[in-house]
Amino acid sequence: MNETRAVGGPPGLDTPNDAVLGRLPVQGGRVGYAEERPDGRLHARVRIPEDELVWDPSIVVMPHGGQLELELVNDDQNTHCALLPSNGDHQFLWLPINSRGTASLELDGPGCYWFSSIIGNDEGQGLIAAIVVLGESPPEARLDRPPQPRP
């Protein structure tokens, strides 16, 4: 998976217990791009670094809707979890200290889907991340009208 640095924020917002008590969700995080495997499935990996209260990358980009195989790694010295979006039901994964697991997600797109660790106040302190699905709605669903201006 390729990763790039997101736009940085004001000082202290991307560090736990500096400017604020936790860290601003997604602030200062990295962008990761899911890789498309020959079978058409997309694959990405996110991890929780030690004492950073962040998913890294904090934005996972899917080039189109479909299935995403997501690997999740907890390198932190505290237990977390992941509640992940997927058609059918949320997917849940415990992430004890130094653990790794996987999730299979089905997402329509386009649009932005959030996932988070839903124990304690992990969400409030920064363990929120996004899966961003690119692309357009399928042609058969679009409006019969001339192309329209977009922002």
Added chain:
Amino acid sequence: MAGRYVDVGHAVRQSTLSGVVGSAPPVVRDVTYDRIRQARAEPQNWLTYYGAYDGQRYSPLDQINTENVRRLAPAWVFQAGASGVFAGASTYSFEAAPIVVDGVMYVSGWDGWVWALDGATGQELWRYKHAIPSDTPLCCGNVNRGVAVAKGKVFVVTLNAHVLALDAETGECVWDKTYGDVRAGESGTVAPLVVKDLVIVGSSGGEFGVRGHLDAFEVDTGRHAWRTYTVPKPGEPGSETWPADGQAWARGGGNCWVTGTFDPELNLMYWGTGNPSPDFDGAVREGDNLYTDSLIAVDPDNGEIRWHYQYNPHDVWDYDSNMEHILFDLDGRKLLAHFNKNGYFFILDRTNGELVRVAPFTDRITWGEIDADGKVTPKVYPKDEGEPVRFWPGPAGAKEWTHAAYSPRTGLLYVPVQDVGAEITLRHREFKEGIPYWGAGVAVDLEDMAGSVSAFDPSTGDEVWRWSNDVPMCASVLATGGDLVFAGEPTGEFNAFDARTGELLWHFQTGSGHHSSPTTYSIDGRQYIAVPVGWGSWVEGFLPGMFGTPHGDALFVFALPEE
């Protein structure tokens, strides 16, 4: 380093970490078109959105009646709650009309939730959760108005404009079709309507400059059967009501975001259409703007619009006309009743759209007037850039989408009334796809408001009784064979009225405002009243004075105490 990790395996469905049973009895397997057509013959069930195709929201069940309703008490409560981060966390609302088939309830929530519940105990049998993009364009909150059932499937639309068929026994998705373009500002909130072998849905997005449409899909396969646009292209019938040049028609709105009714004998569906886009800036769309703010009579077999009746030609008040068309017969004549946002209710001949009667149903109507022949005369409307205008009813209307009811026992129509005005300031803006396209600033009054549940005689247009409230009534009404009318308040009370007098006979404080459609059913001879409770949605439009009402997410079910 890989060896030092604990392998926690694969993520599991969140529902496996709950008390969900995982399956429901096969009660929907035999729900056919004929059964839905004869829905009132099995009053123990609530088989379709309005209870029956006629949209009366009436049940013959009479175990709970004017004599014993004071003993009504909660039987069970289902609470949905929320976890994680989702779209519209401040605007979600529990708006659905619960469907019940032979003891099993099927109900949708906000944000892609569908639940199958035991109708007697509230036990969660299965759940389905569609993943919804948090940035889905929504004018009016994270909502869904209900499901449809037939032939072993539960049908629901999603906010990101998919229509799904779920296995009614397991909740697993059987087919999934996209019927709208979220990048264009479209979404899905309507409760589907099953007619014959088709499931029919309308689109939302009238505040984003989309072009409204109805779509039909085959129940069994999901194959797309037809699409009908509610705004004609240049050259099509009705296109003469739009500017000849430019693309106003392509952004014209007219969405069908509230479920239609159906007359099997006439083979006609009655769908209301929404506001033209932009809502308030009429200068960019001169003309009557068909078929916005209209009743369209649609052939379910091919989607053809047979005839129409436009309630608000060239609407510049946001007076969507989606709301229910209640089918009833009077003196041998096939009629329908419709309460419009504009403060008037209409009785039409449903064979041809001829106006039979029009009368006001609210006290303050200042935007204009409609005479006995249906002639519309606008009086107050936004026309000058930056100049505020004030009118009643405000843009949420004297009645919003929430439904009226009709009791064949009393011959009366029962309507939830909102009496609240608004100040609208025209602000022209250029159209950009996916960006709200209102064309005005909107400030709905925070005080000087009122509401009621009012009963009207469709044969005269006269008001028969009124139960007055100090704030607007924003939830659907239910009428029953026990001569009761049920309606919830924004302050949380769920009320039962005497259908003949309007006397308040019973109420229960549910803890959150009502903006849903109560239904009734029976299991093993015990009658239940079900009402989703969860204040939200377009509160800034219909009642911003109650913005601070607790934001609930519960389904209450009431019954008489067991012996």
